[in-house]
Amino acid sequence: MPSTSTRPLGGLTVADIADLANDRAQWHLDLVLSAHVPAPVCESLEDCRSCGGPIPELRRLAVAGCQRCIECQGYFERKGARYAG
Ligand SMILES: [Zn+2]
Known part of the structure; x- marks a missing residue:
């Protein structure tokens, strides 16, 4: 039985959360850059x-x-x- 203390957020590890945050940040960056007209x-x-x-x-x-x-x-x-x- 794995300890739940290392997975306090719905089964996500800190690394998972960091990946999600990175994906989200990259998506937002792409969006902003694609909308940017110099x-x-x-x-x-x-x-x-x-x-x-x-x-x-x-x-x-x-x-x-x-x-x-x-x-x-x-x-x-x-x-x-x-x-x-
Ligand atoms: Zn002058």
Whole structure:
């Protein structure tokens, strides 16, 4: 007669429960990923939209969709989006 103390949850072992949880988590992950449509990434601008100055190519490559030079982006982020323009 096996002890019931190791199977307190309807005959499921902790490993069984972990498997179920993993299956459930994977199912949810698949669901979320299948529903996910990646946001369109705009092209990086060659000229800063705030000051019109050139944006270095390395910055444009490193920051997908960047729209401002480093100085203006820093100012923009400090001031918040309401000063966008
Ligand atoms: Zn700028």
